Amino acid sequence: MPNGLVLYNYELDDSCYRVRLALSLLGLTWQSVAVDVFPGKEHLSPPFLALNPSGRLPILRDGDLVLHGTEAIIAHLARAHDPSGKWLPAQGPEFAAVMQWLIFSAHDLGVTIAAREHSLFATSGNEASLCAASSKAIRIMDDHMTARGFAQAEWFAAGHPTIADIALFPAFALSRDFGIDHDEYPALRRWARRFRVLPGFKTMPGIPDYH
Amino acid sequence: MRVQDCWHPVALSHSIEAGSSAGTRLLDRELVVWRDNSGVAHVWEDRCPHRGMKLSFGFVRGDHIACLYHGWQYNSGGHCQYIPAHPALEVPKTIKVQVYPAHERSGMIWTTLPENPAAVPEDDEPVVPLRSLYLGCGFDAAIEALSACRLVPFASDAPAETTVSRVTDTLFAVSCAQDRLLVGVQAISTTRTACHLSLCGPAQRYLGAGQIHFNDWALQLRRAAEQAPAAQAAPDRDVA
Numbered sequence: 001m002p003n004g005l006v007l008y009n010y011e012l013d014d015s016c017y018r019v020r021l022a023l024s025l026l027g028l029t030w031q032s033v034a035v036d037v038f039p040g041k042e043h044l045s046p047p048f049l050a051l052n053p054s055g056r057l058p059i060l061r062d063g064d065l066v067l068h069g070t071e072a073i074i075a076h077l078a079r080a081h082d083p084s085g086k087w088l089p090a091q092g093p094e095f096a097a098v099m100q101w102l103i104f105s106a107h108d109l110g111v112t113i114a115a116r117e118h119s120l121f122a123t124s125g126n127e128a129s130l131c132a133a134s135s136k137a138i139r140i141m142d143d144h145m146t147a148r149g150f151a152q153a154e155w156f157a158a159g160h161p162t163i164a165d166i167a168l169f170p171a172f173a174l175s176r177d178f179g180i181d182h183d184e185y186p187a188l189r190r191w192a193r194r195f196r197v198l199p200g201f202k203t204m205p206g207i208p209d210y211h
Numbered sequence: 212m213r214v215q216d217c218w219h220p221v222a223l224s225h226s227i228e229a230g231s232s233a234g235t236r237l238l239d240r241e242l243v244v245w246r247d248n249s250g251v252a253h254v255w256e257d258r259c260p261h262r263g264m265k266l267s268f269g270f271v272r273g274d275h276i277a278c279l280y281h282g283w284q285y286n287s288g289g290h291c292q293y294i295p296a297h298p299a300l301e302v303p304k305t306i307k308v309q310v311y312p313a314h315e316r317s318g319m320i321w322t323t324l325p326e327n328p329a330a331v332p333e334d335d336e337p338v339v340p341l342r343s344l345y346l347g348c349g350f351d352a353a354i355e356a357l358s359a360c361r362l363v364p365f366a367s368d369a370p371a372e373t374t375v376s377r378v379t380d381t382l383f384a385v386s387c388a389q390d391r392l393l394v395g396v397q398a399i400s401t402t403r404t405a406c407h408l409s410l411c412g413p414a415q416r417y418l419g420a421g422q423i424h425f426n427d428w429a430l431q432l433r434r435a436a437e438q439a440p441a442a443q444a445a446p447d448r449d450v451a
Contacts, residue, residue: 139345143430146342150422176268183234183267184345184405186226193231208279210270 005030005077006061008051010037012120014113014170015070016058017204018105022074022166025200026082038121071102074163087163097157101164105171108137112171115178135180138172138188145187154194161198169195173207214238214350216329217380220319220395220407221254225340227320232276234267236399237322242311243267244320247274247287254322256309259283260291266308317382318409319395338393338409339417341425346404346436353396353404354383356436362387365424366416392425406432 005023009016009032023030035057036042044055051059052068059066060073062080067073078088089095115130117123144156157164172188175181182189195201196211203209221235222244232245234257241257243266251274257265259278268279275284275292282295289310291302311322314331318338323329346353362373364387371388378384383394390410397405408429410417417425 147423147426150419150426152419181234183236184343186223186233186343189231189233190226190228193228208268208270210277210279 004063006033007031008033008035008043008048008057008059008061010035010043010057012205013037013057014116014174015056017170017174018070018167019058019060019073019077020202020204021169022077022087022163024202025161025166025198026077026087027200028077028081069106071106071167074166075102078163086158086160087166089158089162094158094162098162098164101156102167104137104140105164105167108140109168109171111137112175112178115180116174119178131179134171134175134178138175138180138185141168141172142185142188145191149187149190154191156191161195165191165195170204174204177206214380214398216323216325218314218321218323218329218331219381220321220397220405222320223340223343223407223409224252224315224318224320226343227252230271232267232269232271234265235397235405236403237324238398239400240324241265242322243276244313245271245276247271247276249274251287252313252315252320253287254311254313254320255289256311258308260306260308317393317395319393319407321395336411337413338411339414339422341392341408341410341422342429344406344408344429344433345399346406346433347402348404348436348439349401350396350398350404352439353406353436356432356439357383357385357394357396357406360385360428360432360435362390362392362428363424364388364390365421366390366412390425404436 005028007019007030042048043057049055051066058070058073059068067076075088088098111130111133114125115134118125118127118130153159155161155165156168173192219237221237221242227233227244227246229246229250230248232243235242235244243255243257246252257267259266261283262280264278264280266276266278269277274287277284283291284293285308286292289308290304291306294300294302311324312328314321316335318340358375362385364371366389373387376384381396385392385394393409393411395407399405410421410425
């Protein structure tokens with residue numbers, strides 16, 4: 001399959017959802033290959049470790065390119081497949097802000113992924129400390145969007161949605177899966193309402209179709 | 212007045228857009244705050260009488276809120292009007308959500324829990340929304356941090372004294388030179404408190420730079436409240 005996009009996907013995975021959102025919001029067509037992560041642990045089998053030795057999904061194949069790492073994948077999709085250039089601004093403060101929030105997604109929101117997996121799949125971890133650290137990370141996002149509101153800005157990194165918004169949306173939208181309600185994050189609630197009406201938006205299990 | 216009998220702020224008006232809902236807690240009771248499409252705010256018990264699902268997970272259509280589980284629709288009086296699984300059924304009047312009074316004042320949505328609520332304080336003035344702060348401390352620790360805070364004036368350059376006064380049991384005013392902030396304090400539980408903040412004055416004075424100025428102060432207040440020793444212990448209390 002040298003041409004076309006192939007996503008190695010697990011439907012319940014927060015990180016795979018970020019890539020599905022990026023593909024869909026960019027208006028791309030792709031083929032999805034279902035991977036039996038739970039309970040099959042297929043992502044840890046030799047064929048998948050050959051694609052990503054870290055043993056994590058998502059993995060994207062784009063022609064001859066095989067890529068892992070959620071933020072790298074969505075950055076590649078935006079750079080290679082978004083002729084408008086808006087989803088990943090090329091330079092300046094908007095590029096820098098997108099990078100900052102992509103790294104926040106990869107680093108600070110790792111704990112939300114761990115909290116959700118602990119809650120859904122009984123993976124290891126201390127529930128109270130995962131929950132406390134997740135609340136802290138989500139509060140940082142809410143504080144940022146509160147401040148953005150004072151500048152009449154509706155999106156995380158630019159005057160329009162970027163892949164930063166795509167990378168950050170799932171952790172908030174799925175937070176009830178790991179016991180964090182949306183009560184205390186008014187700026188993120190408003191942002192999520194805007195995000196949900198973007199053309200190409202998709203839900204996943206845990207995110208209601210109606211809102 | 213006992214704390215149960217007060218009017219309590221449960222959200223900044225600005226945070227609840229038309230056609231949306233949010234959950235919150237007041238004195239450990241779960242509430243849904245929602246705004247219908249015509250702009251009227253409602254405060255209800257956050258529980259669908261059918262299966263106990265939180266109505267704040269649901270969705271607002273017109274002047275109804277519907278439960279996410281089975282789509283039961285409730286009118287603004289809290290009565291169930293329509294059950295999608297039984298479209299021809301005239302729904303019994305007994306299927307009703309507990310509805311609390313809701314009033315908007317000082318840029319905040321207020322409610323009260325008793326059967327025969329006290330009169331709503333009448334005073335109102337034009338405000339600019341600032342933000343809500345959610346604090347990991349009890350009501351008393353929040354008030355203590357608020358009382359100790361110092362404002363840097365925005366509307367004038369001269370240094371000035373900060374005064375903190377209690378307008379009602381749950382509403383405080385922080386003044387400094389020409390600036391006046393209203394702080395509605397919501398007792399979520401014995402260990403969590405929300406402060407809803409509005410700036411008194413015209414929009415052209417505070418929108419943008421003024422909001423950013425006082426947002427910095429709000430974040431300092433949150434740090435102070437959460438670091439204070441009193442944040443660790445906060446027993447049940449009545450407001451004097």
